[in-house]
Amino acid sequence: MRAAILPAAARPAAVLAVLLALSGCGGAEPAPAGAPEAPASAGAGTEAGTEVGTDVANxxxxxxxxxxAATTAGERFDASELAGRDAVLWFWAPWCTQCQFEAEHFAAAQAAHADDxxxxxxxxxxxVADMEGFVEQGGVGAFPHLVDADGSLWQRFGVTAQPAHAFIDDxxxxxxxxxxxxxKQLEEKIAELVAK
Structure with missing residues (x-):
């Protein structure tokens, strides 16, 4: 049997998809069949891909x-608007049991710290439908969730497994x-972030 050779441009995305599938939830839970083949659209015809460049508010x-990036609600999220603010990005997958466990903590933390x-x-x-279900069932709909169907945001932040968290100070x-x-750990990290 002959191995398929991917074009050079496709290799980073393929490697990321394999790494994410193999390392999800610390390797405790395999990705469901077809998971890396996430659809390319979110919500009502909104592109799910990430757009990098100068077409940002800041x-x-x-x-x-x-x-x-598009959100699970089909809206456009402009990350440049986070500049000058303390922010937390939570990298998750809907089938990840550790992410499901964290959802309650993130909902509570966002409610407690929404002003800062x-x-x-x-x-x-x-x-995307699974992502939407996770947001609803996890009670984390009070903040936006970006659709990273191609893994470009995870790769941008150096994330290869979920859950992962980016604490960005002002x-x-x-x-x-x-x-x-x-x-407790989440609250401690947020306290450190706000104190900087």
């Missing part, structure tokens, strides 16, 4: 935040925390 934002910290989820490795400094966060 072109002076740090490079890492100069992108837009911006929250956004970054969903990957599943169809100066643009980013700390990536990988793995499960309990309620």
């Amino acid at each position: 072109p002076d934002a740090p490079e890492l935040l100069r992108f837009t 910290v911006a929250f956004a989820g970054v969903a990957g490795l599943a169809p 100066s643009g400094e980013v700390e990536i925390v990988r793995g499960l966060l309990g309620a």
Whole structure:
């Protein structure tokens, strides 16, 4: 049997999809069949892909935040608007049991810190309908969740497995925390973030 050779341009995305599928939830739970083949659209005809570049509200934002993406609600999210604010990005997949466990903590943290910290989820490795179901069942609909169907946002932040978290302070400094966060750990990280 002959192995298929991918074009050079397709290799990074393919490698990321394999890594994410193999390492999801710390390797405790395999990705469901077909998960990396997430659909390319979200909501009512909204493109799910990430757009990187200058078509953002704040072109002076740090490079890492100069992108837009569709949300699970079919709206456009402009990450450049996070510049100058404390923010938390939560990288999750709907079939990940650790992510399901964290949902309650993120809902509570967002409610407690809505005035001083911006929250956004970054969903990957599943169809958009599954992402929408996770948001509803997890009670995390009070903040936006970005559809990362092609894995470009996870890759942008160096995330290869879920759950993972990006704590971004108002100066643009980013700390990536990988793995499960309990309620106490999440509160401690948010306190550190706000104190900077």
